[in-house]
Amino acid sequence: MLNLNEIHKPTTVQDALKFLQQPDTVALAGGTNLIAEQRRDVRAVVDLSGLGLAYxxxxxxxxxxxxxxxxxxxxxxxxxxxxxxxxxxxxxxxxxxxxxxxxxxxxxxxxxxxxxxxxxxxxxxxxxxxxxxxxxxxxxxxxxxxxxxxxxxxxxxxxxIKNPRAALHTVARTPSDQPIVGVIASAQIENQVARDVRIALGGVSETALRASAAEKILEGQTLNDAVIENAVGAMHASPLHPRGDYRGSAEYRREMAIVLTRRAVRELIT
CATH class of the missing domain: 3.30.465.10 (Uridine Diphospho-n-acetylenolpyruvylglucosamine Reductase; domain 3)
Structure with missing residues (x-):
């Protein structure tokens, strides 16, 4: 924000929206990403801290x-x-x-x-x-x-508030670094049978996405090693096309998504 000229601090959402209609104006929430970007095109920010949206x-x-x-x-x-x-x-x-x-x-x-x-x-x-x-x-x-x-x-x-059983697994360069790849599996588990299975992946696409093929295999099944391996195997044919960077190659991200999915699903029944 090297060319910042104005800071607006509205107290209502509607006023905030009016300010955001102005050219070269962006919303300021926590500011951690916006400040780091040092964007030259931003001339005004709309500070959202006065809208009462922290709860x-x-x-x-x-x-x-x-x-x-x-x-x-x-x-x-x-x-x-x-x-x-x-x-x-x-x-x-x-x-x-x-x-x-x-x-x-x-x-x-x-x-x-x-x-x-x-x-x-x-x-x-x-x-x-x-x-x-x-x-x-x-x-x-x-x-x-x-x-x-x-x-x-x-x-x-x-x-x-469905409160399913859920498990989170990530891989990162160090414990304090942001995850390179992350997986969360969730399901309602009764007598080892999984219902409403959802597996979400991060670090393998532009946005978080669901491992739909694996979910379908697990849905309604008694979770055991054979069923879990069948579901994880389906991910090899799934449309995961991660972009590699200095933290992890595309191949590494894809393989870790599969490894972490296996770990997360197994944790649902342990």
């Missing part, structure tokens, strides 16, 4: 997370630590170093890092995103990445 609460069968809730708040939340083996809290912890978790926000993180482990957690738990623009609408998180949020603001994210 974690239960409502209508869901846990509702305000868009401006910090990663630290997600990590520390007793409500989230009790939901689905705490995978959202774990994901928030692994998304950034402690000094950044106090500033980085929920919405800012999933927008800047749509393939990151926090995005993976929300996808695995069937999260719904509320967007406010010319109208207010709620969409599934996978559709949010597909459709984008042009001329809209993310105000909150709702996670259904």
């Amino acid at each position: 974690i609460r239960e409502s209508s069968g869901a846990i509702v997370l305000g868009a401006m809730t910090t990663l630290s708040a997600l990590n520390d939340s007793p409500i989230l630590r009790a939901l689905a083996n705490g995978v959202i809290a774990q994901a928030a912890h692994r998304s950034a170093a402690s000094i950044l978790r106090n500033q980085a926000t929920l919405a800012g993180t999933i927008i800047a890092e749509p393939d990151g482990i926090l995005a993976v957690a929300l996808l695995a738990l069937d999260a719904q995103v509320t967007l406010v623009g010319s109208e207010t609408r709620q969409i599934a998180i996978e559709n949010f990445w597909r459709e984008g949020a042009a001329k809209s603001l993310v105000t909150e994210i709702a996670v259904p």
